[in-house]
Amino acid sequence: MNQKKIIAIIVRILLYAFVIGFFVYAGVNGYFSPIFEQSDTFWVLVGQHLNLVIISSFLAIVIALPLAVLFTRPRFRKYEWIASNVANLAQTVPSLAVLALAIGILGVGFKPAVFALFIYSVLPIFRNAVAGFNSINPDLIDAGKGMGMKAGQIFWRVEVPNAAYAIIGGLRTAVVLNIGTAALAYYIGGGGLGVWIMTGIELFDNAYLISGAIPVTLMAIGFDYLLRGVGYVISPKSTRQTADTATTT
Amino acid sequence: MISFKHVSKSYTGTEKAVNDVNFEVEQGEIVIFLGPSGCGKTTLLRMVNRLETITEGSILINGQDIGELNEIELRRKIGYVIQSNGLFPNMNIEENVTIVPDLLGWDKKKKHKRYKELMQLIGLDPGEYRKRFPNELSGGQQQRIGVVRALAADPPVMLMDEPFGALDPLIREKIQDEFLQIQREVKKTILFVSHDIDEAIKMADKIVLMRDGEIMQYGTPSDILIHPKNEYVSQFIGRDRAIKHLSLRTIAQLQEEIGLVEIDQSIVDSKQVNVHENLKDTLAMLLNQEADQVIVHDDNDEVQGAITIDRVQRYLHLEMRQKPAQSGGKEKVME
Ligand SMILES: Nc1ncnc2c1ncn2[C@@H]1O[C@H](COP(=O)(O)OP(=O)(O)OP(=O)(O)O)[C@@H](O)[C@H]1O
Ligand SMILES: [Mg+2]
Numbered sequence: 146m147n148q149k150k151i152i153a154i155i156v157r158i159l160l161y162a163f164v165i166g167f168f169v170y171a172g173v174n175g176y177f178s179p180i181f182e183q184s185d186t187f188w189v190l191v192g193q194h195l196n197l198v199i200i201s202s203f204l205a206i207v208i209a210l211p212l213a214v215l216f217t218r219p220r221f222r223k224y225e226w227i228a229s230n231v232a233n234l235a236q237t238v239p240s241l242a243v244l245a246l247a248i249g250i251l252g253v254g255f256k257p258a259v260f261a262l263f264i265y266s267v268l269p270i271f272r273n274a275v276a277g278f279n280s281i282n283p284d285l286i287d288a289g290k291g292m293g294m295k296a297g298q299i300f301w302r303v304e305v306p307n308a309a310y311a312i313i314g315g316l317r318t319a320v321v322l323n324i325g326t327a328a329l330a331y332y333i334g335g336g337g338l339g340v341w342i343m344t345g346i347e348l349f350d351n352a353y354l355i356s357g358a359i360p361v362t363l364m365a366i367g368f369d370y371l372l373r374g375v376g377y378v379i380s381p382k383s384t385r386q387t388a389d390t391a392t393t394t
Numbered sequence: 395m396i397s398f399k400h401v402s403k404s405y406t407g408t409e410k411a412v413n414d415v416n417f418e419v420e421q422g423e424i425v426i427f428l429g430p431s432g433c434g435k436t437t438l439l440r441m442v443n444r445l446e447t448i449t450e451g452s453i454l455i456n457g458q459d460i461g462e463l464n465e466i467e468l469r470r471k472i473g474y475v476i477q478s479n480g481l482f483p484n485m486n487i488e489e490n491v492t493i494v495p496d497l498l499g500w501d502k503k504k505k506h507k508r509y510k511e512l513m514q515l516i517g518l519d520p521g522e523y524r525k526r527f528p529n530e531l532s533g534g535q536q537q538r539i540g541v542v543r544a545l546a547a548d549p550p551v552m553l554m555d556e557p558f559g560a561l562d563p564l565i566r567e568k569i570q571d572e573f574l575q576i577q578r579e580v581k582k583t584i585l586f587v588s589h590d591i592d593e594a595i596k597m598a599d600k601i602v603l604m605r606d607g608e609i610m611q612y613g614t615p616s617d618i619l620i621h622p623k624n625e626y627v628s629q630f631i632g633r634d635r636a637i638k639h640l641s642l643r644t645i646a647q648l649q650e651e652i653g654l655v656e657i658d659q660s661i662v663d664s665k666q667v668n669v670h671e672n673l674k675d676t677l678a679m680l681l682n683q684e685a686d687q688v689i690v691h692d693d694n695d696e697v698q699g700a701i702t703i704d705r706v707q708r709y710l711h712l713e714m715r716q717k718p719a720q721s722g723g724k725e726k727v728m729e
Contacts, residue, residue, distance in 0.1 A: 282478070284476060284478045284480045285480055285482060285483075287480065288474065288476060288480025288481075288482075289482075290445060290469070291443055291445055291469060291472075291474035291480075291553075292469060292470070292474055292493060292494050292497070292543075292544075293466050293468075293469035293470035293494065294493075294497060295466055298497070302482075303482055303484070306484035307482075307483060307484050380484070381483070381484050382527070384483050384484050
């Protein structure tokens with residue numbers, strides 16, 4: 146136990162050292178220069194990237210959460226596997242194929258990129274929300290009913306708070322994946338930091354590559370922490386354990 | 395008063411989980427549904443607050459057919475306790491306890507006052523537990539919170555499905571005692587599911603003994619112990635029914651029927667016992683101490699006489715031979 150802790154600390158320190166070293170190395174070699182020299186372009190790309198992520202995630206939430214609620218109601222529970230399989234299938238299609246499909250329907254540009262990212266985000270959000278609702282002990286719902294709670298009261302006061310941690314977990318996974326995948330939007334003219342990353346790769350230009358990739362990474366880490374924080378704030382400690390076990394299985 | 399009138403329930407269409415059940419529960423009584431697993435106890439209980447639909451027949455509370463009442467309002471007037479306690483993990487103890495008052499729209503002050511009263515009832519410090527969450531309490535504490543939560547809005551009727559079934563025997567006995575103490579104060583009409591005959595004998599005013607959805611016998615615990623109606627009942631209560639019955643009788647009752655014996659002065663170092671001690675424990679004392687007599691005193695410490703194994707045995711024989719006098723009226727309902 147203690148030994149594990151020490152190892153964890155050592156690994157963490159090494160990791161931090163590596164990251165700092167990397168930044169110093171990149172800085173000394175001028176790999177961040179595009180950010181400063183073309184800061185207007187940089188902020189446009191960041192804005193596009195954020196737009197891609199936020200709009201597609203928002204759409205995914207708006208679609209996936211109500212579906213998760215629907216498919217965990219007693220009446221529809223037996224059809225949940227259909228929804229899960231459809232969502233699973235969508236996930237197994239390679240990113241580029243989704244992009245190609247999106248172009249086929251929506252042409253090139255921002256819209257098909259959002260659409261493709263949306264397709265990718267729906268599954269983790271849906272799956273985690275379903276797992277969250279299903280992990281709620283049926284006795285709680287029975288007790289709520291028995292005490293005279295209406296269906297809406299059971300949903301908002303028992304089900305949602307107890308599933309919240311798992312639901313946020315799904316959002317986290319989806320958004321973090323989404324931020325990375327959004328770099329591919331460049332291929333269909335969707336903009337975003339992928340423009341610099343791909344330019345860097347194609348031209349073997351480390352400065353562009355790093356000036357694109359590092360902000361994407363920081364963005365992913367930032368959103369991860371943000372959503373983790375939201376999860377901690379909105380769900381009482383006592384509901385987290387069950388949620389954790391539910392999502393890891 | 396709660397009346398069950400030809401109540402049947404079938405989940406599947408053919409088999410009946412509850413079959414033509416008829417009986418009445420008086421106000422302020424604890425009635426225990428007793429029987430083996432799958433005999434329909436839970437089903438019968440859950441039809442009372444309409445968590446299960448009634449297939450045939452009707453249940454009346456104070457003459458009102460529950461089928462005609464709004465089910466949400468009905469449930470808010472009936473306390474409901476389940477074995478797994480059903481406390482909400484996302485709410486702290488105070489929120490859990492005052493959930494029904496909250497549903498009924500009580501104001502904050504009134505809810506808090508009620509919370510404190512209820513916690514005092516079970517001897518838990520209201521301030522200390524207020525902000526704790528259910529998983530920060532022991533199993534026994536959680537179960538007691540589950541019980542007072544059901545009492546929160548002071549419902550006249552309580553439904554309890556094996557409320558103490560998941561607790562270890564020592565804690566269970568303590569909580570049973572505490573619950574009986576509370577019941578003496580609050581005098582609720584309680585329907586209580588159990589599959590533990592000892593619990594039923596201890597807690598019940600009446601027992602509904604069930605098999606395969608049907609009532610085998612309905613009566614007081616001593617009724618059922620002394621006059622089992624059929625082979626099934628006597629098998630269920632077991633060969634030690636006589637000894638179980640002794641736990642329902644006190645030395646005072648024996649004294650009234652057949653009197654105590656003179657104290658044998660030649661025996662030194664005799665144990666003392668209060669006249670309100672039950673006969674089962676007294677007998678255990680006689681057997682364990684290998685004493686030939688135990689000296690009985692009353693509440694004022696005045697010595698009443700002595701009791702011997704012989705005396706207990708004579709009283710038991712007398713009791714077992716008695717006619718089923720006190721239960722005649724109630725059993726008619728079933729025939
Ligand atoms: N929701 C249900 N659907 C179908 N059959 C059910 C349902 N609930 C109970 N049953 C059946 O009805 C019968 C009575 O069940 P019930 O739960 O009332 O028994 P019980 O006496 O409470 O048993 P236990 O002591 O095990 O809790 C059983 O045969 C059971 O299988
Ligand atoms: Mg049961």
